Amino acid sequence: MNDPDIVIRTENLTKRFGRRAAVDRLNLEVLRGDVFGFLGPNGAGKSTTIRMILSLIRPSAGYVELFGHDIRSDRSVYARVGGLVEKPDFYSYLSARKNLEIVQALYGVEDKRRIGEVLEIVGLADRASDRVKSFSHGMKQRLGIAQALLTSPELIILDEPTSGLDPQGMKEVRDLIRTLNRDQGKTIFLSSHLLYEIEMVATRMCILHRGEMVAQGEVNALLNKERLTVRIHAEPRGTAIGILRTLPGVGEVRDADDHISCTIPEERLAAVNAALVREGIAVSSFAPRRSLEDFFLSITERPDAGNTKA
Numbered sequence: 001m002n003d004p005d006i007v008i009r010t011e012n013l014t015k016r017f018g019r020r021a022a023v024d025r026l027n028l029e030v031l032r033g034d035v036f037g038f039l040g041p042n043g044a045g046k047s048t049t050i051r052m053i054l055s056l057i058r059p060s061a062g063y064v065e066l067f068g069h070d071i072r073s074d075r076s077v078y079a080r081v082g083g084l085v086e087k088p089d090f091y092s093y094l095s096a097r098k099n100l101e102i103v104q105a106l107y108g109v110e111d112k113r114r115i116g117e118v119l120e121i122v123g124l125a126d127r128a129s130d131r132v133k134s135f136s137h138g139m140k141q142r143l144g145i146a147q148a149l150l151t152s153p154e155l156i157i158l159d160e161p162t163s164g165l166d167p168q169g170m171k172e173v174r175d176l177i178r179t180l181n182r183d184q185g186k187t188i189f190l191s192s193h194l195l196y197e198i199e200m201v202a203t204r205m206c207i208l209h210r211g212e213m214v215a216q217g218e219v220n221a222l223l224n225k226e227r228l229t230v231r232i233h234a235e236p237r238g239t240a241i242g243i244l245r246t247l248p249g250v251g252e253v254r255d256a257d258d259h260i261s262c263t264i265p266e267e268r269l270a271a272v273n274a275a276l277v278r279e280g281i282a283v284s285s286f287a288p289r290r291s292l293e294d295f296f297l298s299i300t301e302r303p304d305a306g307n308t309k310a
Contacts, residue, residue, distance in 0.1 A: 005032045006068065007155050007187045008053065013062035015048050022048045024211040025062065030155075030189055030204075035181050037202030037219070038191040039296070045211040046191045047085075050159050053189075054083055066155070082153035084161060088144025092133035096124055096143055099132060103147050118146040121184065122176060138169025142176060149180075156180060157189045162197060170197070177201050195296055207296060228269070232260040232276075233285035240281045247272055264288070 008030035015023045023045040030036045040046050051057045053064050055071055055078075063070060069077040090099045100115045119125045122142040127135070135143065141161055148156055158177070162170040178201060180186040192198055198205055199219065206216040215222055234240040237260060244253045244262055250272060253262040264272050266288075273286050 003068070006030070007032050007034070007066065008036075008189060009065040009068075010049075010053070011062050011065070013049065013052060013064060014060050015045075015052060015057065016060040021211050023052070023059075023208075026208075026211075026213055028206060028213070028216070030187065032154075032187055033181070033185075034204050035177060035188045035190060035202050037198035037205035038189060038208065039195065039198050039205055040193065040208035042193055044193075044208040046193075046208055047159055049208070050083075050085060050157060050189075050191060053157065054078075054081075054085070056085075079151065080154045081157065082148035082151060082155070083157040083159075084141075084144045084148050085157070085159045087163075088140060088147065090132045090140065090143065093131060095129050095131055096135070096146075097128040099143070100147060100150065104150055107151055109150060114150060114152070118149040121149060121179070122146040123172070136169065138165050138172055141165065141169070141173055145173075145176060145180075153186070155187045155189065157191075159191045160193070161190070162192070162194065174201050228264060228266055228288040230262055230264050230269070230272075231256075231285065231287045231289065232262070232283065233258070234260060234276060234281050234283045236281070239279075240276060240283075243276060243279050243281065244272070247275055259285070 006029055008028055010026050010028040013023060013026040013028070014021060026049060038046055038049070048057070052059050053066075055075065063072055065071070066077045067080060071077065091102070094102075096119065097115055100118070101112075104115065116125065116128070119128050122145055124139065124142055124146065127139070132140065132143065145156075145158070145161070161177075162173050165173065174197065177188055177190065181188050190198070190202065202219050204216075204218050205222065207214050232240065237255065241253055241255055241260055244250050244260065249265045249268040251263045253260065269288055273283060276283050
């Protein structure tokens with residue numbers, strides 16, 4: 001029996017270009033209600049994966065299921081999917097509304113009220129009659145998302161939706177993603193190479209590295225927020241390192257270029273800092289940090305980066 005809570009599932013999904021595996025035996029699970037972050041550096045295989053999910057290219061091996069339907073034999077399920085892949089294209093000399101009317105006609109959707117609804121959702125209702133050529137890049141991205149919403153999809157796939165945007169435009173798109181997920185009940189599949197973007201909006205994520213999955217699971221679990229990486233500037237450094245290695249709960253103590261790095265349970269932070277001071281160590285900086293960047297670098301920089309699940 002198909003699990004109704006699994007929206008996207010891939011089974012050993014692989015795409016080869018000659019001898020190079022752009023995507024290698026990828027097993028994804030995106031759950032209903034997720035903002036699923038699909039993270040990886042440029043060239044990791046993210047766009048290739050999305051094109052296979054949307055049937056824009058054919059896998060070399062493996063397959064994709066959407067809402068429990070194998071897309072090799074059932075394409076009707078795409079009626080429940082909306083997508084924005086790369087930069088959206090519009091007729092720049094036409095208005096936002098007219099562009100959406102053309103797309104709606106191609107989709108065979110006759111409900112003209114839906115255009116007003118999606119423009120309202122993406123914050124462009126007051127610009128509906130303006131020509132698209134007057135829109136900023138961020139507004140065009142939001143119009144592209146409006147286009148993806150025309151058929152009232154349950155799943156929205158966004159490939160690098162904040163690419164090229166200024167900070168304000170990026171914030172507007174992030175806020176829109178939260179709104180679509182929280183208020184509209186959409187499952188969002190968000191591809192990005194921006195670590196902080198995924199950390200800010202995603203509930204679950206996968207990290208792709210050289211075409212292979214190296215981690216998948218809940219963001220909070222993968223980041224292991226109860227145990228923090230701490231950067232310490234202290235003198236004398238050698239003495240501080242010796243003390244840290246004797247303290248309960250402190251692990252992975254190492255002498256970095258200009259600081260000491262170690263891991264400490266969140267509830268032990270104050271006690272460890274106090275212990276250093278009590279031993280006469282001059283602590284000039286004690287900075288706990290457990291970010292997606294730390295996690296991403298910790299697994300992708302390992303020579304034997306393997307699969308991690310949480």
